[in-house]
Amino acid sequence: MRQMLVVYRRELGAYFKTPIAYIFVPLFVSVLALFVFKIDLFFELNRADMRNFFRYVPYFVMVFAPAITMRLWAEELRSGTAELLMTLPFHSWELVVGKFLAAWTILALTLLCTLGAAAAIAYAGDPDWAPIIGGYLGALFMGSVFIALGAFVSSFTKDQVVALLVSLVAGFFLCVVLSEYFPMWFGIRDTNFARVIEQIGVRSHYVSIERGVLSLRDFVYFATCTAFLLALNVFRVQARRY
Amino acid sequence: MSLGPASGPAAGAAPLISVTELHKSYGATRAVDGVSFQVARGQIRGFLGPNGAGKSTTIKIITGYLAADAGSVRVAGIDVAEEPIEARKRIGYLPESLPLYQEMRVDEYLQFIAKSRRMERRGAAQRIAEVMALLGLERMKKRLTGSLSKGYRQRLGLAQAILHDPDILILDEPTNGLDPQQIIEIRALLVRLAATKAILFSTHILQEISAVCSQIMIIRDGRLVADGTPAELAAAPGSERDWEIVISGTEEMPYADLDALGIGTPAGSDLAEGGRVYRFRRASELDIAVLGGRVTRTGRRLIEARRATRTLEQVYLELMGVGAKGAA
Ligand SMILES: Nc1ncnc2c1ncn2[C@@H]1O[C@H](COP(=O)(O)OP(=O)(O)O)[C@@H](O)[C@H]1O
Ligand SMILES: [Mg+2]
Secondary structure, three states: OHHHHHHHHHHHHHHHHOOHHHHHHHHHHHHHHHHHHHHHHHHOOOOOOOHHHHHHHHHHHHHHHHHHHOHHHHHHHHHOHHHHHOOOOOOHHHHHHHHHHHHHHHHHHHHHHOHHHHHHHHHHOOOOHHHHHHHHHHHHHHHHHHHHHHHHHHOOOOOHHHHHHHHHHHHHHHHHHOOOHHHHHOOOOOOHHHHHHHHHOOHHHHHHHHOOOOOHHHHHHHHHHHHHHHHHHHHHHHHOOO | OOOOHHHOOOOOOOOOEEEEEEEEEEOOEEEEEEEEEEEOOOOEEEEEOOOOOOHHHHHHHHOOOOOOOEEEEEEOOEEOOOOHHHHHHOEEEEOOOOOOOOOOEHHHHHHHHHHHOOOOHHHHHHHHHHHHHHOOOHHHOOOEHHHOOHHHHHHHHHHHHHOOOOOEEEEEOOOOOOOHHHHHHHHHHHHHHHOOOEEEEEEOOHHHHHHHOOEEEEEEOOEEEEEEOHHHHHOOOOOOEEEEEEEEOOOOOOHHHHHHOOOOOOOEEEEEOOEEEEEEEEOOOOOHHHHHHHHHHOOOOEEEEEEEOOOHHHHHHHHOOOHHHHHO
16 A cells, blocks of 8 residues: 555656646646536526536546546656566556556546636526536546546557557547447437447446436446456556566 | 685575576567576676677566566575565666656655665665765756766666665666766676675676676577686686697798698687787697697797687687687
């Protein structure tokens, strides 16, 4: 545990010592704000909730997570520091979890930066706080799946750009392809197969949160996906030795 | 050599590094092909070979970065495949690639290493100061590691490796890219450290190794082709002896005349004071009086005949299949 925190702190430090945190976080927040305020809320300002905000969040996280995770392993493999890290007395899981938590922290900080929107809504009306808190928690947990996915992908390559593109595609698959859209496109709505596809995908689980329906099932789903991807990452790191 | 195996404090004890029949392939490339050796406390073992011979691969297996296809490695009696964490605690490792986190400052980097090594905070601060002083890094304390010159980067890499005062020090081409002055400093440091440690250090430069190593092994195409003290390596194989004879006349002797000397075909000849020196190797003793007579019959004079010791350089070139080997 203590050793995992050593990895976590170094990794978090790296985000703030390199331009990543200063480029991607403001970019994320401002583009999201633009979408929410200029395009949507403009028409429905009288509604004091954040439904539109949380409607966009999964897609933003889908794009943003790969941008913060692409360097996690790829940069270590490129610069040779992987050889140092993997010959220091760390267990593989300490490296994997430490790195994951650092990237997740960046995501959490970014979501925190959007709290300004919540404040604006509170000022405009008298919002129902439960769905807003639920929406944030949902975004954070959904984000952990994308962060774990991006970290896993990053452990396959020395090239951050490759890591970025592959995790984008994988994230798109998980969020958009495995959703109600897929059965729609293929004209197989309302079949059992369609329901299974939907349940595997991230979106259906986020949608209930977006509606303000906090269900334990959805959180279990996110936690299970994250744990599964982290386990794959541990195996991958160990398999690199062969 | 004062640093022989018997001079170490734990002479006779189990070796700190013990490598047995190591094999490793990358696809069709056999990078390491049956390497075995041991390093005891107090020894500096040089690991010499041309680029691509398999030095780094062997080292990466010992340090646990790579897994072997076959064979085993024990450090301080611990199998690196079975107890990787315990084994790594005992090793200080300087990889060839000099793994520094570019965005960290020198002291931050060493603090990270200290925490990774589970050192106590207070002890760590003191030890970091000590190691920075030892390697002349104090002035660079607040510099970003990415902005250091090659020499300082190498020193920081070494500082990182010795920070936790490991029993086993493994250095992959530690003098790579250093200037002669820095090389001499590092050598002196290694000799000082060697008293209490087992040191394995690789290089593709011969001169580096003969200056500090008590034991030298030479690797080629993944196989050890020589292993011993510098003196053992310099001796000709088996009962053969190398000879050098100086004969008057600056022109090389014609083949018929050389043949008449009855010494076989010389490996080579060079201009020398008073004539030419001819080098050759033979298993039987050389009767200098008889040889002198034969030389006189060719109309020349035998000026000198002496036993030659080979330099490590000659040994190395022979083992690499360059030079005299084919001619003898
Ligand atoms: N990651 C790798 N993938 C494929 N081949 C490799 C890899 N690393 C080394 N090799 C090959 O293995 C052989 C030994 O390499 P190496 O151990 O680095 O030699 P040295 O350190 O003595 O220069 C070389 O032929 C090299 O090309
Ligand atoms: Mg090498």
